Amino acid sequence: MSESNGEGHRARRRAVRSAGPPVEENATGGVRTVVAKDPAAATETGVADGGTSSVAAEPEVSSASAPVTDDSSVDAAKVSVTKTDAEPDSEATPAEPEGNKRRGVPRVLAAAAAALLVVALVAGAVVSVVATHATHERDQRRAEYVETARQAIVNLTTIRADTAKQDIDRILSLASGEFKTEFDGRVDPFTSIVQQAKVVSSGEIVEAALESDDDRSGRVLVAAKQTLTNAGQAEPQTRYYRFRVTVSRGDSGLSVSNVEFVA
CATH class of the missing domain: 3.10.450.50 (Nuclear Transport Factor 2; Chain: A,)
Incomplete structure (x- = not known):
């Protein structure tokens, strides 16, 4: 009887090992909990030596001793980064649109052309006044002669x-x-x-x-x-x-x- 129990116990242990991590026995010897890496082995129950055993699914963890990271903190960090990227600094000066720059160049050129036209008109008026005055003086001098x-x-x-x-x-x-x-x-x-x-x-x-x-x-x-x-x-x-x-x-x-x- 003891041999058959032992064989059944080992068979169940091998079955559990093939599905997940080693079986751990609690101190009471009545209940065993098996933590499986494979999510497909979600729950498995059995009775050994008059006790109850359960199998729970656990996400796969690397065999190396990597630090455990809280999922909530990771999600919060991602949300924070996303918000930082999506929301520009309110104090930063917004870049001028390319269209405005292109429209600004003709305006500057038009203003410069208008200024040059005004200067040319003023200079032309001054030259005309001087020439008219000189012509008047010459005509007056000739008339006097x-x-x-x-x-x-x-x-x-x-x-x-x-x-x-x-x-x-x-x-x-x-x-x-x-x-x-x-x-x-x-x-x-x-x-x-x-x-x-x-x-x-x-x-x-x-x-x-x-x-x-x-x-x-x-x-x-x-x-x-x-x-x-x-x-x-x-x-x-x-x-x-x-x-x-x-x-x-x-x-x-x-x-x-x-x-x-x-x-």
Whole structure:
């Protein structure tokens, strides 16, 4: 009887060993608990030596003595890592979208082009104002040269016996340089001749045009007509002259420095 019990006990032990870890007997000798690596051997019950044996499933553990890790802590760590990866730092500066960068470049270029256009317009306006002012000054200077030359020729071709002294003084008021020198020492003799001949002449400008000019002087071509009467002629005579008049700018203003007859 004992041998048969022993054989049955060993057979059951071999069966349990093939399904899982070795059988452990509790201290009482009445109950045996077998922990199986294979989950398929979920529960196995048997009675040996009048006791109860049970087989419980246990996850497979490596034969090496690896530290046991609590599943709950592992899951918490995974959730923490997932949350950290999914939720960016609120203090971090969000990256600018690529589309905004691409749209920003044309805006910058447009702003730069607009600024350059404004600068060009302002510069153009300034240049235009300066050019207009320079043109106005030049035109005014030329007009003054022509007007001075016209007046000098009118004075030179207009003289009367009864106002000879005043007429000569009017000619000298615009004279300078070589033209004025021609009258030096001749004013009195010229006045006497005009008075004795009872000369009456009046001058008229036919045309006048600027030949050349600069800031200091200008040359003006003047065509004039003179109507002359004297004691020896019963009928008035008309004479035409062409002059080249040099007008100079001095400290006292504009004056005629030279008068030449032009054929």
